[in-house]
Amino acid sequence: MNILGISAYYHDSAAAIIQDGEIVAAAQEERFTRIKHDPAFPVNAVKFCLEYSGLSLDQVDAFVFYDKPLLKFERLLETYYGFAPKGIKSFMMAIPVWLKEKMFLKREIYAELEKIGPFEKSKLKFLFPEHHLSHAASAFYPSPFKEAAILTLDGVGEWATASICYGNGKEIKILKELDFPHSLGLLYSAFTYFLGFKVNSGEYKLMGLAPYGNPRSEKVAGYVKTIKEHLIDIKADGSVWLNQDYFDYATGLKMVHDSKWQSLFGFSTRESESDLEQHHCDLGYAIQIITEEIVIKMAEHAKELTGSDNLCMAGGVALNCVANGKLLRKYIFKDIFIQPAAGDAGGALGAALAAYHIHYGKDRTVATGLDAMKGSYLGPLHSDLEVDLMARKYKAPFHLFDNFDELATRTAAELAEGNVVGWFQGRMEFGPRALGGRSILGDPRNPEMQKKLNLKIKYRESFRPFAPSVLAEECEKYFDHKGISPYMLLVADVKEDRRKPIPANYYEMPLMDRLYVPRSDVQAITHLDFSARIQSVHKETNPKYYRLLEKFRDKTGFGMLVNTSFNVRGEPIVCTPEDAYRCFMRTEMDFLVVNNCLFVKTEQPAWKEIDNWKTEFKLD
Amino acid sequence: MDFLKDLFKFLGARKKFWLAPIIIVLLLLGILIVIGGGSALAPFIYTLF
Numbered sequence: 001m002n003i004l005g006i007s008a009y010y011h012d013s014a015a016a017i018i019q020d021g022e023i024v025a026a027a028q029e030e031r032f033t034r035i036k037h038d039p040a041f042p043v044n045a046v047k048f049c050l051e052y053s054g055l056s057l058d059q060v061d062a063f064v065f066y067d068k069p070l071l072k073f074e075r076l077l078e079t080y081y082g083f084a085p086k087g088i089k090s091f092m093m094a095i096p097v098w099l100k101e102k103m104f105l106k107r108e109i110y111a112e113l114e115k116i117g118p119f120e121k122s123k124l125k126f127l128f129p130e131h132h133l134s135h136a137a138s139a140f141y142p143s144p145f146k147e148a149a150i151l152t153l154d155g156v157g158e159w160a161t162a163s164i165c166y167g168n169g170k171e172i173k174i175l176k177e178l179d180f181p182h183s184l185g186l187l188y189s190a191f192t193y194f195l196g197f198k199v200n201s202g203e204y205k206l207m208g209l210a211p212y213g214n215p216r217s218e219k220v221a222g223y224v225k226t227i228k229e230h231l232i233d234i235k236a237d238g239s240v241w242l243n244q245d246y247f248d249y250a251t252g253l254k255m256v257h258d259s260k261w262q263s264l265f266g267f268s269t270r271e272s273e274s275d276l277e278q279h280h281c282d283l284g285y286a287i288q289i290i291t292e293e294i295v296i297k298m299a300e301h302a303k304e305l306t307g308s309d310n311l312c313m314a315g316g317v318a319l320n321c322v323a324n325g326k327l328l329r330k331y332i333f334k335d336i337f338i339q340p341a342a343g344d345a346g347g348a349l350g351a352a353l354a355a356y357h358i359h360y361g362k363d364r365t366v367a368t369g370l371d372a373m374k375g376s377y378l379g380p381l382h383s384d385l386e387v388d389l390m391a392r393k394y395k396a397p398f399h400l401f402d403n404f405d406e407l408a409t410r411t412a413a414e415l416a417e418g419n420v421v422g423w424f425q426g427r428m429e430f431g432p433r434a435l436g437g438r439s440i441l442g443d444p445r446n447p448e449m450q451k452k453l454n455l456k457i458k459y460r461e462s463f464r465p466f467a468p469s470v471l472a473e474e475c476e477k478y479f480d481h482k483g484i485s486p487y488m489l490l491v492a493d494v495k496e497d498r499r500k501p502i503p504a505n506y507y508e509m510p511l512m513d514r515l516y517v518p519r520s521d522v523q524a525i526t527h528l529d530f531s532a533r534i535q536s537v538h539k540e541t542n543p544k545y546y547r548l549l550e551k552f553r554d555k556t557g558f559g560m561l562v563n564t565s566f567n568v569r570g571e572p573i574v575c576t577p578e579d580a581y582r583c584f585m586r587t588e589m590d591f592l593v594v595n596n597c598l599f600v601k602t603e604q605p606a607w608k609e610i611d612n613w614k615t616e617f618k619l620d
Numbered sequence: 621m622d623f624l625k626d627l628f629k630f631l632g633a634r635k636k637f638w639l640a641p642i643i644i645v646l647l648l649l650g651i652l653i654v655i656g657g658g659s660a661l662a663p664f665i666y667t668l669f
Binding site: 011071074094096098099103106107185186193200248253 | 622623626627630634636639642643646647649650665666667668669
């Protein structure tokens with residue numbers, strides 16, 4: 001049985017295909033169109049899924065959309081009705097979009113599918129599982145658990161903004177839901193907006209900014225108190241009530257009422273790209289603490305409701321790896337699995353899995369090994385011939401290695417010399433994190449590496465931290481973390497004995513001075529609060545990356561590399577060898593490895609293409 | 621037709637027939653406002669609609 005799942009029309013459109021319950025392929029549309037968070041119907045991702053699985057549209061048994069459009073429309077109408085006459089502007093924007101396409105989704109989808117290939121309309125089966133059921137399915141079915149509590153958290157789906165479910169075998173039972181407009185995801189997005197980051201993409205930056213807050217300051221405690229007194233009421237079960245007097249998202253076109261927030265916090269909405277000041281960081285820290293408190297309370301309640309020892313998580317808020325790490329170390333559950341594509345892209349996969357197990361009632365085989373996600377390497381694979389053709393197109397010289405071990409040895413040596421390497425191997429990752437398939441790598445010991453990567457390679461804000469990839473077996477050598485973290489979704493502290501003493505006035509130092517204070521022997525991946533967003537690398541899922549790490553360990557004694565996504569700011573992660581080469585040539589990256597080919601920057605012809613990533617990609 | 625079938629099934633399942641006149645009026649109004657176009661993308665808000 002072949003089932004195709006789709007997420008589209010909001011953000012992070014994606015497609016995923018499962019065959020007899022096995023996850024075969026999945027990809028986000030943005031990787032093909034080069035438009036970050038592309039909301040368009042995922043024509044390219046669908047084409048890829050069909051090609052990879054060797055199917056035509058007529059061979060697809062069901063086509064599953066990741067939410068229920070009419071239920072969402074009901075929420076819109078009831079919200080506008082509830083708040084009327086407020087919200088007319090938002091109403092006038094939303095309704096045409098709905099009347100043009102979203103109300104008639106089947107018609108839209110038929111039209112898009114016709115672009116892909118011929119199919120018999122009457123035979124194509126459409127299914128529309130609920131948004132949070134899609135998230136829950138994306139987390140539970142690929143997990144290694146026979147039964148588990150499931151927690152989904154995001155901005156909003158149809159009505160639900162969070163849910164607690166129980167999964168057992170092939171069944172998922174929804175136990176509790178939190179409904180719009182009360183939402184942890186929207187609360188976090190509101191702070192993202194107020195602190196000058198882009199809603200829907202800047203949430204990750206806010207999480208990275210939070211450790212710049214001063215945990216010893218009274219300001220942070222004051223902000224936490226203010227938020228709890230005026231903006232949010234946190235109930236014992238972790239559900240939240242958001243005071244709509246302060247928020248504008250239900251009926252307006254921005255997240256908050258700026259003037260009210262200004263009187264509440266004593267400063268105005270930060271202009272995008274303007275300087276960050278300590279009060280911005282302190283407020284970021286405050287909302288991070290509150291987010292963690294809510295996630296933990298919800299998880300505790302999920303434990304009470306289900307009694308399970310296992311937890312599965314998905315939804316955009318599940319990408320908050322700092323909160324995930326805190327939750328893990330509360331030991332409420334013995335084990336936690338978080339869907340690597342936790343955001344809406346993963347909804348495509350969840351929708352397909354929900355259709356297979358719930359609608360068609362097909363049995364589930366619990367994954368052996370890590371899980372059923374195949375390391376999340378579910379995207380396109382590019383052959384040596386394609387690399388060769390790309391190199392010919394750009395007249396790009398390269399060194400071909402017949403033996404991968406030799407390539408890994410050379411790459412490790414270049415990394416140890418302080419060089420930055422673009423690493424392109426195997427299938428592209430599904431989800432927002434680069435996991436050693438489309439990554440930019442550096443030496444974590446190098447104190448200059450963070451600065452170099454941020455300012456000369458990624459061209460992004462200098463405050464942003466970098467994550468380590470570490471040999472799974474050596475994780476405990478560096479971090480206070482037991483177990484695995486294959487998808488870079490858990491944050492843990494760098495071990496005490498690796499830390500360096502910090503100056504007494506550390507928290508009083510200016511932001512950027514604090515950033516460059518030596519903190520550990522793996523400085524490039526040690527964030528200001530000594531935390532790191534870990535990716536444990538496993539031989540079973542990515543043997544080549546694992547081998548590279550082994551070679552780097554042989555050379556330096558450290559089985560760890562800095563791993564950041566292969567892109568520049570605002571650009572989706574590279575998909576093809578050509579995307580990789582262009583990114584390599586536009587930045588100050590030193591080496592590029594694609595399959596068995598090594599490109600050396602100094603040997604490349606001058607980059608003549610008249611383009612500029614700064615204008616090609618909108619800043620995120 | 622597909623849409624109308626789905627819509628009535630939905631209203632039945634949700635027991636919200638009171639939404640039917642609103643949707644019909646909206647559809648009529650829609651003819652007017654659709655011509656004006658519109659985009660769901662606003663930079664300062666989560667994609668709620």
